[in-house]
Amino acid sequence: MRDAVLIAAQSGRALAQAARRAGLRPFVLDLFGDEDTLDLAEEHRVLPGRFGMARRGAEAVLSGLDVLAERAGNRTLGVVLGSGFEDAPRLMARIAARHRLIGAGPGTVAALKDPGLFAALCARLAIPHPSVTTDPVEDRRGWLMKRAGGSGGSHIRAVTAGRAPPDHYLQKRVTGHACALNFLAGGRGIAVLALTEQWSHPSAVRPFRYAGAIAPGRGEPASLPTKLFTEITAAVARIAEATALQGLASADLLVDGETWWLLEINPRPGATLDLLDRRPTPLLLQHIEASLGTLPALDPSPVDAAGSEICYAAQRYASMPPLDWSDFTRDRPRAGSLVARDAPFCTVTASGPNSEAVKQTLRDRAGAIAALLDGREDTHGYRHQAAEHQRAGRAAGRPSGR
Incomplete structure (x- = not known):
């Protein structure tokens, strides 16, 4: 029997697909229970509630993983966490007490996703990062309000008067082209997988909600000058080493000419997993290897x-x-x-x-x-828009992110 892997995420489809490609049996806990997720999963359980439901739905997460672990048997490699746990390092610690975590640990996530701690770390490492505060600001148009540990752009709002609400913070607006450095971290250094272009699909109340991404082909011209790319890669490597980051992760960036800003580090497999898992060696196997502290050798990037x-x-x-x-x-x-x-x-x-x-x-x-x-025959009603982004949060009913 092949080894099993437990998956817990807002949407587990991409991780389940990566697990199948790696020759593993995926046991999935997520909010959607999509048709293709059910086809891929060895077994699936739907979580109730919202994402980030992690803190509020902690017991459902723990009991769901326990049931899936029992069904998977003793050939279980551990748990891979996707989106939805960025604001819940304490829950991650409780999961780690019962199951082996594959990827970033709770201490790493706490260091990277706490806005104040992350801003202080960037300042200490001389990495450009927009100013953050929870205090009232004089020019509200020059700031954005974000939810601490939020994933995707759906949680980003215009700033209101007064202090930031609980679990929120203000971040100074900066401009630039949105992209993300996707990489594996393990031990010292990082292995860069791709620099992906990102864009948003704004709605009336969610102007920064995540829409999509593109990973360029092997022969395309570099989107950043070599010197700037090297500078960004070195900065991300310093962050990874300082926080003991392991496994697959991404760094969200805004780049404007020779000026750039690191917005956040996402210490988990993310929305670009499908685009990255196209080399001969399955990426989930390399995620596991990096999580054990060894950076794998990467195959050449895909041609297309x-x-x-x-x-x-x-x-x-x-x-x-x-x-x-x-x-x-x-x-x-x-x-x-x-x-x-x-x-x-x-x-x-x-x-x-x-x-x-x-x-x-x-x-x-x-x-x-x-x-x-x-029911229209017109197929041009869905517009492709380039904008700043983060990754998704939740709308009423079906959660608005992955």
Whole structure:
């Protein structure tokens, strides 16, 4: 019998897919229970509540993992945590007391996702990071309000008068092109997987919600000058070493000419996992190896570019009808399930000879999903927009992030 791996995440589909590619049996705990997740999982349990539900739903997480561990048997490698635990290092510590954690530990997550601690660390390491505060600010237009430990742009809001609410903080606005350095950390140093381009799909109340990303093909011109890329990579490596970060992670950046800002480190497999797991060696195996403190040797990067984009529901679906899903879709809601208005409906994927070709294909495919949902033949109603981003949070009903 093959080894098993436990997966707990807001959406476990991408990790379950990576586990299957690595020859492992995935046992998945997530909020969605999407159609393709159920097809991939050896066994699945749906979590109630919200993400970040981690602190409020701690007992459900622990009991769910215990049940899955029992079903998986004694050939279980451990637990891989995806999105949703950034604000819950104490819960991570409780999980680690029962199961082996694969990836960043609770102390690392606490150091990276506490806004004050992270800002102080960046200052100590001379890494450019926007100023943060919880105090009232004079020019509210020059700041953004974020939820501590939030994932994705859905939690980012305009600043209101007074102090930041509990579990929130203010971050000074900075400008630049949004990208992310995706890497493996283990022991000393990091191994860079890709510099991905990111964009948002703004809504009226969520102007920074995450939409998608593209990993460039091997032969494409570098998007950053070599000197700047080297500077950013060295800075991220210093952060990884200072926090004992291990496993797959990403650094969200804004780059404006020769000026750049590190917004945050995401110490987990993230929304770009599908784009990164295209080398001959399965990425989840390398995530496990890096989590043991050894940086793996990377295969050459893929020749083709690849991208993915989240399609958000323009209306509420109390009961999803059965759909004939295209091969380019992922995270497919089950027939009969609830999808809230403005929540993620599905993800579209594409590959091609270069980033521009992939962008166009994503536009077309997202438009086709929009037409499918509202019965139009026009496939251009879903716009591709470039903007700042973070990763997703939650809308009413179906959670608004992965």
